[in-house]
Amino acid sequence: VKTERLAILTEGLFLDHHAKTAHGVIRYGQREVVAVVDSAHAGRTASALIPFCVKPVPIVASLQEAVDAGANCLLIGVAPTGGKLPQSWLTLIAEAIEQGLDVESGLHTILSEDPQLKDRAEASGASIRDLRQAPTDLDVPRGPGKRRDSLKVVHSVGTDVAIGKKTVTIELTRAAQAVGDKAVFVPTGQTGIAIAGWGIAVDHVVSDYVAGAGEWLVDEGARRGDLLFVEGQGALFHPAYSGVTLGLLHGVCPDVLVLTHRAGSARIGSYPQVELPPLTEIAAEYERICSPVHPTKVAAIALSTVGLDEDTARGVIDETEKECGLICDDVVRFGADRILRAVRAELPPVEGTDV
Amino acid sequence: VKTERLAILTEGLFLDHHAKTAHGVIRYGQREVVAVVDSAHAGRTASALIPFCVKPVPIVASLQEAVDAGANCLLIGVAPTGGKLPQSWLTLIAEAIEQGLDVESGLHTILSEDPQLKDRAEASGASIRDLRQAPTDLDVPRGPGKRRDSLKVVHSVGTDVAIGKKTVTIELTRAAQAVGDKAVFVPTGQTGIAIAGWGIAVDHVVSDYVAGAGEWLVDEGARRGDLLFVEGQGALFHPAYSGVTLGLLHGVCPDVLVLTHRAGSARIGSYPQVELPPLTEIAAEYERICSPVHPTKVAAIALSTVGLDEDTARGVIDETEKECGLICDDVVRFGADRILRAVRAELPPVEGTDV
Numbered sequence: 001v002k003t004e005r006l007a008i009l010t011e012g013l014f015l016d017h018h019a020k021t022a023h024g025v026i027r028y029g030q031r032e033v034v035a036v037v038d039s040a041h042a043g044r045t046a047s048a049l050i051p052f053c054v055k056p057v058p059i060v061a062s063l064q065e066a067v068d069a070g071a072n073c074l075l076i077g078v079a080p081t082g083g084k085l086p087q088s089w090l091t092l093i094a095e096a097i098e099q100g101l102d103v104e105s106g107l108h109t110i111l112s113e114d115p116q117l118k119d120r121a122e123a124s125g126a127s128i129r130d131l132r133q134a135p136t137d138l139d140v141p142r143g144p145g146k147r148r149d150s151l152k153v154v155h156s157v158g159t160d161v162a163i164g165k166k167t168v169t170i171e172l173t174r175a176a177q178a179v180g181d182k183a184v185f186v187p188t189g190q191t192g193i194a195i196a197g198w199g200i201a202v203d204h205v206v207s208d209y210v211a212g213a214g215e216w217l218v219d220e221g222a223r224r225g226d227l228l229f230v231e232g233q234g235a236l237f238h239p240a241y242s243g244v245t246l247g248l249l250h251g252v253c254p255d256v257l258v259l260t261h262r263a264g265s266a267r268i269g270s271y272p273q274v275e276l277p278p279l280t281e282i283a284a285e286y287e288r289i290c291s292p293v294h295p296t297k298v299a300a301i302a303l304s305t306v307g308l309d310e311d312t313a314r315g316v317i318d319e320t321e322k323e324c325g326l327i328c329d330d331v332v333r334f335g336a337d338r339i340l341r342a343v344r345a346e347l348p349p350v351e352g353t354d355v
Numbered sequence: 356v357k358t359e360r361l362a363i364l365t366e367g368l369f370l371d372h373h374a375k376t377a378h379g380v381i382r383y384g385q386r387e388v389v390a391v392v393d394s395a396h397a398g399r400t401a402s403a404l405i406p407f408c409v410k411p412v413p414i415v416a417s418l419q420e421a422v423d424a425g426a427n428c429l430l431i432g433v434a435p436t437g438g439k440l441p442q443s444w445l446t447l448i449a450e451a452i453e454q455g456l457d458v459e460s461g462l463h464t465i466l467s468e469d470p471q472l473k474d475r476a477e478a479s480g481a482s483i484r485d486l487r488q489a490p491t492d493l494d495v496p497r498g499p500g501k502r503r504d505s506l507k508v509v510h511s512v513g514t515d516v517a518i519g520k521k522t523v524t525i526e527l528t529r530a531a532q533a534v535g536d537k538a539v540f541v542p543t544g545q546t547g548i549a550i551a552g553w554g555i556a557v558d559h560v561v562s563d564y565v566a567g568a569g570e571w572l573v574d575e576g577a578r579r580g581d582l583l584f585v586e587g588q589g590a591l592f593h594p595a596y597s598g599v600t601l602g603l604l605h606g607v608c609p610d611v612l613v614l615t616h617r618a619g620s621a622r623i624g625s626y627p628q629v630e631l632p633p634l635t636e637i638a639a640e641y642e643r644i645c646s647p648v649h650p651t652k653v654a655a656i657a658l659s660t661v662g663l664d665e666d667t668a669r670g671v672i673d674e675t676e677k678e679c680g681l682i683c684d685d686v687v688r689f690g691a692d693r694i695l696r697a698v699r700a701e702l703p704p705v706e707g708t709d710v
Binding site (some may be wrong): 041109140141143145153202203204205206207208211232236237238239240241242244245246247248250251258271273274275276277285288289291293294 | 398478495496498499500558559560561562563565566567587591592593594595596598599600601602603605606625627629630631632640643645646647648
């Protein structure tokens with residue numbers, strides 16, 4: 001396998017929130033990012049413009065400059081609304097493929113099905129990876145009890161969507177790696193896939209195969225480490241996505257759950273007619289629904305306190321700990337260590353740990 | 356809308372269990388079946404060969420005889436393993452389309468995408484309906500609380516797959532129609548669709564849209580009547596299909612559930628490592644998981660007692676009633692009336708009833 005050196009295309013949109021794939025990959029990705037291609041912001045660095053991007057990746061004006069800097073893979077770093085690709089980008093992508101760069105995309109437009117791009121890729125030997133395309137050999141799972149004992153699986157579930165499950169999962173993975181665990185982030189959505197370079201966007205899988213996709217992801221994670229942190233999707237009481245949540249849950253068969261919640265939210269964001277039960281009841285429900293298939297325990301609450309001042313945030317965290325009788329923290333604000341300890345306390349000893 | 360008169364193609368396989376679509380449509384379908392096309396059994400009638408088919412539909416040797424008998428639609432009545440179509444059948448289907456017959460198929464092979472069949476259909480004005488193809492405009496649901504008060508929704512859920520949820524749903528619909536309800540069977544799988552002539556095979560929908568498909572089905576049912584009996588899929592603790600079950604449940608927002616169970620089964624059939632909780636706990640879990648989205652109540656247990664002698668069957672039914680504190684019956688063996696009464700007792704008065 002060749003070492004990938006990414007150029008990330010955001011042409012004009014690096015500061016836009018639609019560039020979250022670019023931001024996430026720069027912040028969390030393990031692959032080297034040699035340049036961002038964005039003529040509107042050329043000459044600056046990523047971290048100078050978006051502080052949480054952390055790394056001073058140079059922003060360049062053209063693909064050629066990225067190639068000169070050593071890029072061998074072009075990642076489309078923007079998910080525009082509707083997922084369609086502007087013609088000017090297509091021209092640039094075609095040029096990259098001609099030069100032999102691999103292309104990676106999480107767009108709805110499946111690039112590998114474009115006859116012109118396909119022809120060029122065949123000629124140059126470049127590969128086109130559409131992150132939203134699931135493996136074609138998905139099937140129903142083997143079911144619980146069929147994996148090695150040394151493998152431990154942590155799954156970050158939530159009370160709603162878009163409350164930071166992916167961030168919590170990645171922060172926990174990094175904290176575990178920092179204490180010596182062979183920890184692996186297992187991505188289940190397109191941004192996570194762009195960050196890690198592998199995974200399945202389970203919400204695009206045919207419904208019969210969601211659990212099978214969950215098991216496939218665990219199998220694949222098991223080849224990479226011993227302690228898996230599997231990104232959750234949806235929420236158990238979400239009127240639109242609960243099916244994805246439960247299929248994934250029964251496919252992944254987690255040993256431990258981390259329950260993610262946005263402080264103060266009392267209803268499902270997109271469905272205000274649905275009131276959330278108390279956090280303790282949601283936690284109990286996650287445990288009950290898993291129990292006959294593969295027993296699990298909620299080990300901690302990962303609270304998002306975005307928008308609260310620090311004192312209020314600490315107050316809400318304390319309150320939640322008392323209410324739930326579980327460790328609670330905001331991993332982005334105060335670090336993932338306390339939650340990681342709570343998670344590991346629920347797991348049998350994991351190889352490679354230094355606890 | 357023209358009145359459909361079906362010819363059902365089973366060529367050589369009428370006695371095979373793969374002909375369950377043919378058997379189901381003859382037994383339960385509302386459309387007239389003028390002939391079965393099956394040269395191996397020509398000259399007999401459907402009910403003479405398969406008693407539960409009930410109707411003495413003539414079996415004929417050729418398509419032409421079916422056309423002469425008035426058929427204007429050819430239904431593929433067999434789902435062969437793998438879902439592929441033999442070449443000889445393709446020839447016969449092409450011939451039917453040329454003669455202007457509509458074609459309806461639940462096969463994996465999407466007939467309407469076959470260029471030759473498509474051309475012929477355009478020439479003759481015939482339509483090709485692939486039952487497994489979902490509407491292309493599916494989306495997430497509007498969510499609970501958005502339908503008319505007079506609409507009541509009953510959903511048949513189960514403890515496992517292939518235990519008779521579809522049959523229970525249809526028998527309840529017929530019993531409700533018999534007492535004057537504007538009752539509608541809402542099909543969620545391919546055989547149900549072939550029987551009713553509409554519906555969505557929800558297990559083939561992209562996972563993000565399962566709940567949306569459930570709501571779509573209720574909306575569509577609401578145009579046809581006031582009391583819907585929605586066929587369930589999978590089971591809440593099924594390691595492969597629970598996601599389909601829950602997505603459908605939260606999309607359908609049932610007012611009342613009927614819990615289907617095979618007498619004596621203690622484990623998931625295809626996953627013997629998964630032990631079923633007691634029936635009372637499964638019923639409670641179905642209610643709990645629905646509650647925040649749309650509260651519901653399990654009104655009765657539909658038990659399948661296939662393989663038990665009548666005394667034993669009645670004994671198990673009595674025991675289950677005591678254990679669960681709910682009406683329990685085998686609707687195929689002893690009729691659907693007791694369960695229907697239990698269901699209606701849980702519903703606010705329904706228009707058109709004579710209770």
